[in-house]
Amino acid sequence: MDCNEFKREMTSLFDADVDKALAAELKEHLLTCSACSADFYEMEEVVECLNPRYLPSAPVLLKQNIINHLSKEKQPMKNKTTRTFRLNSTIKKVAAIAAVLVAVIIAIPLLHKGNESLVGEAKAGNSLLESSIKATGLIKNMVMKLRVRTLPNDNFALVGTEYDMVEHTISKSFEKPEKWRIDKGGRVVVCDGKQQLMWIPMANGVYKGSLDAGFVEWFRILLDPESVLRKEQTGITDKTSEVRMAEKDGEIHMTVTSKAQGNFINDYSKNRSINESDNRREYVFSSQTKLIKSLKIYVLEGSKETLILETESIDYNVPISPSTFALALPKGAEVTDLAAVQNIKSETFSTISSKRAAEIIFDSMAKNRWDAVKVPFAQYNFLLMKLIKRKCSGLKVVKIGEPFKSGLYPGEYVPCEVVLRDGYTRKICLALRNDNENKVWLVDGGL
Known part of the structure; x- marks a missing residue:
C-alpha cells in the first residue's frame, strides 16, 4: 500500500466494522511511514477533541420518526442513478474529516460509556491510554x-x-x-x-x-x-x-x-x-x-x-x-510436567484442612517418612527434595498455628515453629495451595 492509498482509506481505522485485511494493510503501512503516521495521529487528536463533554440523548419519538422517514425513502433511493465524482485533495481532506465526524457521532455512546464522570487529568490520562493502546496494537x-x-x-x-x-x-x-x-x-x-x-x-x-x-x-x-x-x-x-x-x-x-x-x-x-x-x-x-x-x-x-x-x-x-x-534442555536436567501435577489425586490431602496437611507434612519430616509426602511435594524435583531432606529430616515440631490468607495468594499460609536437626529454631510460614483440579494440598513455598 502506498501513501495515497493509505490517506484515501485512513478513516477506515476509526470504523469498528473495518475489513480485517484492509485494516492489516493500513497498520502495516503505519509502521513503515512516519509521514502517514503523523497524519493519522493528527486526525486521531481531532477525533479526541470532537468528543462531546455530555452525552446527547435523542427522544424516543424523534428516533422513531427518523426510522419511519428512512423506510419511506428506501425505495426511491434504490431507483435513483448512482453518480460518481472525482474529488481533489482539498475536498478529500474535508471529506475525511466529515467521515470522522460521522464516526464520532455514531460512536458517542460507546466512546463515553462508563467515562462520563472523568474530568481533568483523569480524562486526559484515559485519552492518552486509549491512543497508546491503538499504537501498541501495531507493533510486531x-x-x-x-x-x-x-x-x-x-x-x-x-x-x-x-x-x-x-x-x-x-x-x-x-x-x-x-x-x-x-x-x-x-x-x-x-x-x-x-x-x-x-x-x-x-x-x-x-x-x-x-x-x-x-x-x-x-x-x-x-x-x-x-x-x-x-x-x-x-x-x-x-x-x-x-x-x-x-x-x-x-x-x-x-x-x-x-x-x-x-x-x-x-x-x-x-x-x-x-x-x-x-x-x-x-x-x-x-x-x-x-x-x-x-x-x-x-x-x-x-x-x-x-x-x-x-x-x-x-x-x-x-x-x-x-x-x-527455544530452550535447549541442559544436560542431566530433570523435567517436571505440571499437567500431571494439576491432575494429581490424593484422598488424604484433598479431604483435610491446610493445617492438618501441614501437621502430616512436618510429622513425616520428623520421622523421615518421605514417601508419605510425595503428593504435596509433587512440584519439587529430585535436587530440591535432596536439599529439603538434608535440612528438614529429623526436625522437631514446636507449634503449628492457625492458617490464614493474605494479599492475592490463592492458597493459605500455615505458621509453624520447628527445631532443625542442628538445633536451630526456625519460624516458617508454609505456603499451601489446592487450586488444582482435585483440590489436593500442595507445598508451594516457605521451606
Whole structure:
C-alpha cells in the first residue's frame, strides 16, 4: 500500500466494522511511514477533541420518526442513478474529516460509556491510554530490559524493598502464535507458542506447562503492553487510581498511584509483590508514537518510597533471533510436567484442612517418612527434595498455628515453629495451595 492509498482509506481505522485485511494493510503501512503516521495521529487528536463533554440523548419519538422517514425513502433511493465524482485533495481532506465526524457521532455512546464522570487529568490520562493502546496494537515485537528488586533464583512475582536490583530481559513476538522469553539469570521462562518451559539453573530442573502456566505470575502483564494500559485505564475509570499528567520535550509523563490489592486482614503478603503494595507507577510516553518509552514503579510505605522496578530500555520492532524462543534442555536436567501435577489425586490431602496437611507434612519430616509426602511435594524435583531432606529430616515440631490468607495468594499460609536437626529454631510460614483440579494440598513455598 502506498501513501495515497493509505490517506484515501485512513478513516477506515476509526470504523469498528473495518475489513480485517484492509485494516492489516493500513497498520502495516503505519509502521513503515512516519509521514502517514503523523497524519493519522493528527486526525486521531481531532477525533479526541470532537468528543462531546455530555452525552446527547435523542427522544424516543424523534428516533422513531427518523426510522419511519428512512423506510419511506428506501425505495426511491434504490431507483435513483448512482453518480460518481472525482474529488481533489482539498475536498478529500474535508471529506475525511466529515467521515470522522460521522464516526464520532455514531460512536458517542460507546466512546463515553462508563467515562462520563472523568474530568481533568483523569480524562486526559484515559485519552492518552486509549491512543497508546491503538499504537501498541501495531507493533510486531518488543525487547525490554529492566531491573527489579528481587532474588535471582526465586519466583518472578517476588519483590522486596530489602532486595538488590536484578537484571531482567523480556523478549516478545506478537505475531501469531505469540512467543516470548523472560530471563532473570536464576530463572528463565520460554514460550514457543505451544507450551511454556521454565529452567531453574540452581536445581538443574525444567518445568513444563501449558500456555496458561503461571510461571511468571504478575510479571506476565509486562509481556503485553496493551494489557498494562488497559489495567491502568480500568483503574482510572473505576477511580481506584490517582492520575497526574505532564508534557515536556516531546514526551508525555503520566503518574498513577494505587492502593494494595488483596485481603490484608493479615499483612504477611504486604509488599511481597507490586500488586500487593501501595505503589506509584511513573510512565513516559512518546508524544509522537504514543508508545511507552519507560516505566518506574515505587513501593510506598507511609512516607518512605522505594524504587522497586525500572525499565532500562524498551525497543519496538527490532530483529529477534528465532532461537530466543527455544530452550535447549541442559544436560542431566530433570523435567517436571505440571499437567500431571494439576491432575494429581490424593484422598488424604484433598479431604483435610491446610493445617492438618501441614501437621502430616512436618510429622513425616520428623520421622523421615518421605514417601508419605510425595503428593504435596509433587512440584519439587529430585535436587530440591535432596536439599529439603538434608535440612528438614529429623526436625522437631514446636507449634503449628492457625492458617490464614493474605494479599492475592490463592492458597493459605500455615505458621509453624520447628527445631532443625542442628538445633536451630526456625519460624516458617508454609505456603499451601489446592487450586488444582482435585483440590489436593500442595507445598508451594516457605521451606
